[in-house]
Amino acid sequence: MPRFRLLPQVTRLAPIDYRIVLVALAAYFALILNTRLLGHFYDILGGLGDYDLGFAISAPFVLVFASLVVFTPFSFKYLFKPFFIVLILISALAHYGMAKYGIVFDRGMIENVVETNQTEAFSYFSLSATLWFVVTGIVPAIVLLLVPVSYPKTVLHGIAQRFVMIAVPLVMLGGLAGLYFKDYASVGRNNKVLGKEVIPSNYITGTIQYVKRRYLYADMPFHKIGEDARLVKQSGDEKPTLMFLVIGETARAQSVAANGYDRPTSPFTSKIDGLLAFQNVQSCGTATAVSVPCMFSPMDHANYDGEAARHSESLMDVLNRAGVKVLWKDNDEGCKGVCDRIPTIEIAAKDFPEDCALGTCFDEVMLRNLDQEVSDKAQNQLIAFHLMGSHGPTYYKRYPDAQRAFGPDCPRSDIENCTAEELVNTYDNTIRYTDYVVAQLVEKLKTYQDRFNTVLLYVSDHGESLGEGGLYLHGAPYVFAPDEQTHVPMMMWMSQGYQTAQEIEADCLGAAAQNAAFSHDNLFSTVLGAMNVSTALYQQQKDILATCSRPVIETALETGSTTQDALQRN
Template structure:
């Protein structure tokens, strides 16, 4: 087809010029955050070498040329960079707007995000951002004709030069400012995780290596010695509600000292204890949930070992406890794969499920039928939707819109700080209501069961502090808002009597003790009266405040170590 006279003919551009333009684009546009962070760090230092400051963007441009050049061959050049620009634009938006760091943990979180959750991040500003930084550059790259070397030999020679010259220049800059870069890099390791596209590519490679390297790892059973032990004074079976919160941070819970009334319902419950100092195992559901249901602690947790091992729920079921998992979030991350489970469907509960998600009070539906069975020891786990962002406004019904104005949109960075906090606080307050309703339901069963409720969130959330939003930051760099989580516990009088729990002692533990997700595994085993070598009395919160736990607490340290060694032998520990 002849070219229209109205469409100007674009002369071919040498591929080396296109490479330089791409390197500049990635440095000044897609890496604007890391450069901004770098200069913020220098500004905080007060005195610094101006040459060092000026060199930073040139270092990124030169490094980009070295990395990009091998992909500049004909038939590979445009397809490769089309994909790279598009994915980098998405990562750029997440970093600029939410402060997300795309390491291996975040890539795991991204891959495990379901379609509904992914849709919650869509907004008109996000689309416009993607068009400006992704679609437009891609279209320009596709339209511009590129001139390549006439022979393969010449192409090889040119590309060697294209890589050697930047390497020599980088060596020169390194010789001048090595100490400066080493000092800033050593003290601000997050900078390396902010460089696009190396951050998400490296994270993806690490994730793929871990998953497929261990694909043939044998599946391990744990707690095969588990059995129920009847405690002295126990006349009724135990019914426990284990409530796993989502994205609730302790800083926004009134029961943890927050100055807004976000705990109005549980505050009216006699005997309900709010633990003040509890740390999560991870900063994302994909890490925290498997970790808290694993016998491994945070320091030694390995996700692949957990993925190829049974969980706390399996141990309880093997011991004879009737277990059930009810999920209103994004799945149990493997911990409920071998036990009875219910995934809440929006189609089944139209009254409680609007805007594409279900309010957490749906968990109370059909609960009487699910409990009403034989009078046996039971544990029901509830995985709440909680405060899942960024569409916080979808997590609570209008009747629980206590703080206004709120932020009825997903692009939370465009809400005022007041609107954002109001919206998030509404989710915390609504979770408090659901927890109180679950306690009320347990009270209705007290004539038949000794009842217990334990609530703990999987991780926290950033709401703009330090420029960060949402969660998923690398744990070693994560702010307290993402790792300090709320935990609450309530026990019926019957349970307290049967186990001889010292309420005053437990209250002191809640107020002054230091706990984490590491305590969940043994605490639940202790609550349910399950004896196994995996049980560690020092991690059972109740064991510290009971008078008749000699049998349960008398596990031999060697048995514990042997049981944990069996689990850990499945693979290497996390670094």
């Protein structure tokens, strides 16, 4: 009989479609490598006590769908395995650091990692760290390396498949956003660290920011501007000018009675004779970090470059160089670089306990110590006030009990659990309180009229969405941002002495406030003109006051031209 030898048979796995592997990877990153994020997210919800169960359930699906959208472009044959093997290994290390040490991987942490010496780096390795890395990093990476993957046979077929792989998750994300955008916006705004816990976007974003700052912008020279700035004597009146420049926070024009809102949110400034409310003013950005540096820069919205602004002086430097005594008072989250080289007062809650009961300070604190801060010297002075204003989502912390005019309001930070009525009432209270503070600053200016020609200019940095179109808060990309986030209030008050000294026609300016269109682009030159500072940076066409100065109006009447044409002739 013939003898048969049994040979072991190795069964090759059938190739797995790359789309199935891609979904598995998205699920692995979302549900395993982001357990720290999901755990923190559910801890936050647990602390709220009252939340939508559907919102809670949706979070892992949002992570999976978002991962698919981001991962799909890297699924081409010769890129797929190398890319995701590296991503898994690095993400496993990041996951361990976050879970074990509570590390947040932002730009600063990436810088620390890069600059850690060898001895210190090895001190983080242990048996538990090695096991963690093997289980969550090496084993999945080996599985991905060994598993056979099948890809589309033609390029066009592959492009079509990947288009679907991106489109379907985007549609699902859009559906979830429609249902729970308010909830995500509120939780995200109140807990910004969540955005820095998303693996792998946290360390990738941090690395990009580190590389940009370390290698692309490190040698970017710092530019002085307006080195020719000087004060020009006013005609007639010898009094110096005192200007209060008030930068509002998160106030939208749609909620200001002086801009046509049907609720009494401007009861205090409406009683001030001569105070003008500008009806059509657009912001430079939809977030403070963009708008404030932009409005204090000679660059306008169309050509604004944030890095250039950060490596350059601001309007405050130009005024200071010209001889204007300047001071910046901040009750918000800093001046974003525009006050770095001038005298600055950052309001501290411990110094004003009567104004800072909720941990942040009510904007009335800006009136404290003003008499000491306004110099007795006969010189032009400008004090900039950076208000807390309507900073959300904790709107209820922005006004004292005595200024709670609209109710019921919503005294909580998770605005997703406010009714629409409560949310609007709370926000409107912040607008009304800002109106009160601005009115108080005007009244304070009136007490200095024996020594100064006084003027106040108020403008908000950006607006706010309160549910219109399903949007909340702010920070939307400007090209897509709704009017609620870009249409901002602006007000101006001038003493009679200031109007006379500057030869301003009040009726003309009142008509411009009602009918003309302005933006943050007008601030730089308007303030220079208001403070009688001459510099090549000054653009008379952008100076709101210059349009209504008596010499310009007379030239327009004589030539039969517009005031803008007259500005060019002058």
